[in-house]
Amino acid sequence: MKNTKTVELKNRISPERTTGISIPLGALCTKKNTVIGEYTVLPELAKFCKKAGIGLIQLLPVNDTGTQSSPYSGLSAFALHPIYIDLTALPEFEALYAEDKKFKKDYDAFVKDNPYDGKKRYNYSAILNKKEELLRALYQTTDIAKTEKPSDELAKWIKKNPWIVNYAVYKNLKFKYMQASWKEWKKEDQNPGEKDIEKRWTDSKNQKENLFYAWTQMRANQQFKTACDAVKKAGIIIKGDMPILMNEDSCDAWALPGIFNQNLRAGSPVDNENPSGQNWGFPTYNWKYLKEHDYNWWKDRLKNAEQYYGAYRLDHILGFFRIWAIPTRDTTAILGHTAPYVSISRSTLNNAGFDDARIRWLSQPHVPTGAIEDITWNHESAVKILEQFANRLGNEELWLFKNTVQGDKDFYEADLSALCGQE
Structure with a gap:
C-alpha cells in the first residue's frame, strides 16, 4: 500500500532535480505591462519556462511594503502589494476608461511617463503613488464606494480573510499620517487593541476608506490567484519567498504587539565583511507568546500563502532556531547576542x-x-x-x-x- 503523504508530495513537487529561476515580479515587464511587472504577466512567463525547460519560478516576496521598495521589508504578512495590480484587467477598468476622459488621460500619461526599458531602475514611489490614485478612481465607480457597504462578493472575501480588518484600519491611519511610522502617531492610535480596531473598522466615518483597502486586496488576490493557478496548470512550480521577519512599522507589529519583542532587533554578528555586524531593524519574535497561542499567526500566514504557491522559501530560516538579537537602543550589532542562549551565572x-x-x-x-x-x-x-x-x-x-x-x-x-x- 502506497504512503498517501508521499504520493501527495510527488503530485505537488517532483523529487527529481528541476531547473528554476528566481526573479522579482516587478522586473517582468512586457509590451502590455510596460510600466512594471504585474500579477497577470506570470502565465506568459510560464509559457517561456515551458519552452526553455524551466520547471520552477521563485518569486521574490510580493507582500505590501508600503513606501519601502525592498520586497523584504513587509508592511503586512498577509496583504499583497497593490503596485503589481494590472489596472487594465480589473472589471471596473474598461467602462471608466471609455467613459471618463480625465481617467483615460491620467492612465495614458501614467503609462507614457513611466516606460521601463530595463536600463535603469523604475521609479517605485512615482508608480506606487499614481497607481493608488488610479485605483481610487476605479473604486469610486463601484457600488461599494457609493453605498459605503461591502458588496456580496467583497463581504464573502472579507469573511474568508479576517486579517483584512487590521490591515485596512492600519492603512487608513497610515494614509492619515502621511505614511509616517505608527510609532510617530498620536498615543491613542499607536496601540489601540483588538476591540478598538474592530470599532474603527465598523465606524461609519471610516467605512468608505476601510473598504477601499479591502476592495484593493480582493482584486490583488483574484489576479494573483488566477495567475498562479495558470502557472500550475502549465506544469510549472511557483515558489514563494517568505521573509521570516516583519518590519517594525508593519500592520502586524502595530495590531499584534504580543507577537514581537519590541525591545530587540534582529541582525547578524560581527564578521570579516561586517566589522560592526548587521542590524536589520526588524523586531524579533516572542516565541513564548506564539506558543501560548498555538502559533496561530504563523499557521495563518502559511495557509494564506498556500493558495498561491506550490513551495516556499523561508528567508533566514535559521531564525526559527537561533537569531542574533540586538538591543533596540543600538544602531550596530556589536552588543547583540544569540537568542535563545545558555547563560552562565555569577556564582558559577x-x-x-x-x-x-x-x-x-x-x-x-x-x-x-x-x-x-x-x-x-x-x-x-x-x-x-x-x-x-x-x-x-x-x-x-x-x-x-x-x-x-x-x-x-x-x-x-x-x-x-x-x-x-x-x-
Whole structure:
C-alpha cells in the first residue's frame, strides 16, 4: 500500500532535480505591462519556462511594503502589494476608461511617463503613488464606494480573510499620517487593541476608506490567484519567498504587539565583511507568546500563502532556531547576542575562580579618558563628556557606563556641543 503523504508530495513537487529561476515580479515587464511587472504577466512567463525547460519560478516576496521598495521589508504578512495590480484587467477598468476622459488621460500619461526599458531602475514611489490614485478612481465607480457597504462578493472575501480588518484600519491611519511610522502617531492610535480596531473598522466615518483597502486586496488576490493557478496548470512550480521577519512599522507589529519583542532587533554578528555586524531593524519574535497561542499567526500566514504557491522559501530560516538579537537602543550589532542562549551565572564563575573584579573586566566596557581626549583634544572636555555617560573607576583614568545608558543611540541623540566648546 502506497504512503498517501508521499504520493501527495510527488503530485505537488517532483523529487527529481528541476531547473528554476528566481526573479522579482516587478522586473517582468512586457509590451502590455510596460510600466512594471504585474500579477497577470506570470502565465506568459510560464509559457517561456515551458519552452526553455524551466520547471520552477521563485518569486521574490510580493507582500505590501508600503513606501519601502525592498520586497523584504513587509508592511503586512498577509496583504499583497497593490503596485503589481494590472489596472487594465480589473472589471471596473474598461467602462471608466471609455467613459471618463480625465481617467483615460491620467492612465495614458501614467503609462507614457513611466516606460521601463530595463536600463535603469523604475521609479517605485512615482508608480506606487499614481497607481493608488488610479485605483481610487476605479473604486469610486463601484457600488461599494457609493453605498459605503461591502458588496456580496467583497463581504464573502472579507469573511474568508479576517486579517483584512487590521490591515485596512492600519492603512487608513497610515494614509492619515502621511505614511509616517505608527510609532510617530498620536498615543491613542499607536496601540489601540483588538476591540478598538474592530470599532474603527465598523465606524461609519471610516467605512468608505476601510473598504477601499479591502476592495484593493480582493482584486490583488483574484489576479494573483488566477495567475498562479495558470502557472500550475502549465506544469510549472511557483515558489514563494517568505521573509521570516516583519518590519517594525508593519500592520502586524502595530495590531499584534504580543507577537514581537519590541525591545530587540534582529541582525547578524560581527564578521570579516561586517566589522560592526548587521542590524536589520526588524523586531524579533516572542516565541513564548506564539506558543501560548498555538502559533496561530504563523499557521495563518502559511495557509494564506498556500493558495498561491506550490513551495516556499523561508528567508533566514535559521531564525526559527537561533537569531542574533540586538538591543533596540543600538544602531550596530556589536552588543547583540544569540537568542535563545545558555547563560552562565555569577556564582558559577566565582566557583571557577573568577572574582567580581575579574568578571567586571570581562563583561563591562572600560573606557579610558584618552579615547575621548583623542577626539576632543582637551582633557577637561573629555572628562565632562564622560561624566555625562559614565562613572569614574576610583582614581583611575577609566570609566564604566552608567546604568541609564542603554545603547549608542544615547550618544547620537545627546547634544555635546557645549561640552566640546562648540556653542
